[in-house]
Amino acid sequence: MTRTFRTAAVIGAGTIGLSWTALFAAHGLTVRVSDPRPDLAEAVDGALAQAAPHLAARGLDVTGLADRVHIAAGVTEAVRDADVVQENGPERVEFKQDLFAALAREAPGHALLLSSSSAIPSTEFTEELADDAAARVLIGHPFNPPHLVPLVEVVPGERTGEDAVRAAVDFYASVGRTPVVERREIPGFVGNRLQNALSREAVYLVEQGVVTPEELDTVMTNSLGLRWATVGPFLGSHLGGGPGGYRHMAEHIGTSMQRMWATLGTPSQNPDQRERLIAAVEQAYGSSTYSELTETRDRRQLAVLSALDGADKEEN
Template sequence: MTKPFTTAAVVGAGTIGLSWAALFAGHGLRVRITDPRPDLAEAVAEALDAAAGQLAAQGLDVDGLAERVHIAVDLADAVRDADVVQENGPENVDFKRELFATLAETAPAHALLLSSSSAIPATAFTDSIEDAGRILIGHPFNPPHLVPLVEVVPGERTSDASVGRAVDFYRFVGRVPVVERKEIPGFVGNRLQNALSREAIHLVEQGVVSPAELDTVMVNSLGLRWATVGPFLGAHLGGGPGGYRHMAEHIGVSMRQMWDSLGRPEQTPEQTEQLVTAVEDAYGSRSYTDLSQERDTKQIAVLSALNSTTSTTSTKKETLS
């Protein structure tokens, strides 16, 4: 029988780590968090306070939320009783190699060792670790207590049992895990994001649109569509009754002709400075707190609408059956 999840260690208390801690605690787990930052206690308290209402909006019981999160004395103290360790350290191979070697030695033998790595595959930093079978990627999207996706990416030596248990864990905390069959830098989500960002930068550099105008295009078209169906189902529906086949044979021809003209911005220091300035001109007058709160409020509204639609569809199917 699989050991139940009762205790989670969060290693690294940046934006992602603090969000994980709030999510785990919101699902009733005991959380032990560690980070060398001197303001750790204050950062944890502030993050939990900010997330409480958002977790409650997801139907979670936030009474006693702060009492379930404990500041660990050090790394060993953080992981000593953990069923799951979620690492959120720097995107650096050498750092992760050293940290996971330590985690493999100090965490309980049954504990899953998960990395929030945004681009580095597990195999890259587990080559010298004997107990690599329980190490794998659990890459979220920011902030993970709101955005459901977790990319579960096993390394070459990750055991099937660990993959299955990671999926069970992320489902336990209300996420949507997707297991990816091959390791590739950046995984799936960030590669898609970077491909779109590259063209977005190109369009701004070429003076086609401003950063704010490009965001307006995305929010009112592709972002809206993809939030409900994704690129492939969107294209399948775009082909009408003929589906994706019709799209590929007709409209797809003109779309493919565009591929060679897609931008490859060089992003020299001068170009980078121009782009940064343009983005700051668009959004710099508002604080990070204000912008992120607005983002999260909208994100909750979208998720609520999607969940409501899913529930209604499921109810109709049950009624018809």
């Protein structure tokens, strides 16, 4: 560890911020949460109660979890003694510019200033900051819910310091995440760009009447989702090439794959098409509540993580 992390400030208590709060507290940090929502205390209590069984299933001690979480009266109080700040505000450059100016001003000089931004690179909202402040700002983008899904994309800005990058990697590893440092800023980073590329084709296939939304999800969860959860696209292709590996795949199947790339679709998503798609998704999943669907998702994600843990232990 390049630094010691004892206190975390979570700024913004939507779905992502509340999940971060539970994760940080489960790893023994003191967490101060700030959000203008009037039901903040109730939202935090509910999120901790919901996340506790998941965290316990991952081997964490959730005894006294709520005792480590404190509601702050505002941003200044939340970040006053923070070693790390995790921002989870709206995806608007102007909002983040103002907020990070306040964070740089109010947080201790050693505090890491991290953003959960899912699309906006930090360089876009740190232009007005002094060099020493911009040096400790970077993206720490999770996947929902971050207390379960391990990946955190660590994306430094143009003026982020190398020590801040190393500290961010250490911090996320210390709370059980899998940080990946990305070498260049690009809108949407890596995970969301991959997700959007796949989503674009998924929407196109439904628009064209090839499959329904539910059928497409069945295709994914029974093929690519299963494969990619264990090996990822490149290793999957390397194995798909047989003993000749990725070279064989590229040289012998690459041409036909390139022809297929040319046929990939762009959804029209005009108002009528968009409404039809929404109606189709609602028909497929609208009979269950949001809570029921998320419970099923999280239970299955836990099962996948536990199975992979078991496989890794057997391998070692």
